[in-house]
Amino acid sequence: MALPTTSRAWSIRDIHSDSFDGLVLQENVPLPQLGEHDVLVQVEAVSLNYRDLAIPRGLYPFAMSLPVVPGSDSSGIVLAVGPKVTRVSKGDRVCTLFNEHHQTNPITPEAVGSGLGGAVDGTLRNYGVFGEHCLVKAPSSLNAVEASTLTCAPLTAWNALYGLQSKAIKAGDWVLTQGTGGVSLAAIQFAVAAGATVVSTTSTDDKADALKKLGASHVINYKQTPNWGEVARALTPGGLGFDHILEIGGAASVAQSLKAIKLEGVITLIGFLTSSEKQPPLMDALNHLCIVRGIFVGSRQQFEEMNRAIDSAKIHPVVDSNLFSFEDMKKAYQHQWESKHFGKVVIKIVN
Structure with missing residues (x-):
């Protein structure tokens, strides 16, 4: 089966202080060539944070650059890896790291400015090419929806x-x-x-x-x-x-x-x-x-430690009972904006 060369992706095009109208769904967005240390991921699910709602409304005080693909939290399946990738393999379920350059503590200024879905393109898309340093293996005890919630809040x-x-x-x-x-x-x-x-x-x-x-x-x-x-x-x-x-x-x-x-x-x-x-x-x-x-989320090293503990203690993240489709992403944003949720709001990319 041929690997995808394009992806559907949501994009924050501009700021609207009173709505999420700055979010636009784009078709056939080209995927970059896979570099030596890159990983092609099919995104399965994305969970939301307050930050995701704040960015398109102009309320986010940290680094951001528009236009940008929103979302930091996700789980997905590795479809292909570059020749020098060692941390993950084809078929692994992985989660994205919030600040892609926050590998270990202490956090650095470079790491603070590397947030997915703000400073660099994030996760609300079908497919994405990520550096292997931006991914961790998901806990084996969690399904795709549960694993998608780990990137920000639990970490x-x-x-x-x-x-x-x-x-x-x-x-x-x-x-x-x-x-x-x-x-x-x-x-x-x-x-x-x-x-x-x-x-x-x-x-x-x-x-x-x-x-x-x-x-x-x-x-x-x-x-x-x-x-x-x-x-x-x-x-x-x-x-x-x-x-x-x-x-x-x-x-x-x-x-x-x-x-x-x-x-x-x-x-x-x-x-x-x-x-x-x-x-x-x-x-x-x-x-x-x-x-x-x-604190500002956590490092890749801490993410890996947390995932081992989740598997060991059989912890399952709390997920809101309402799951949203990729096309209904704005409804998910509004659901959380109106505080109608209990637990993490999740958008399923793959049904």
């Missing part, structure tokens, strides 16, 4: 819990997660698998039940309990606070996280959600004698 959660080696999560630790986004859901699964106790915050009782089913031991409704930091801290042994807090709410919640953190505990700042509220001063970290750490 960010893994980096938050394991990336600072001297403070890596261990059995007996207490972890606080916020909300029901992809990073928080994955963090609950990883923390429980490590033998930690998880406390989560959310806004509704329905979501609280879902978080408990996932493994959270305690759930606090932050709308009913605005001072949730002290309430959460009181749940920890001796009221000493949390070893790890994944801070996703931004300015609106950092002050509460500082109230809940343990001495020498780690608050990991994640995402770029904006808020008009005043940011707590940086010196507050000194007042609470804690570590405040900003």
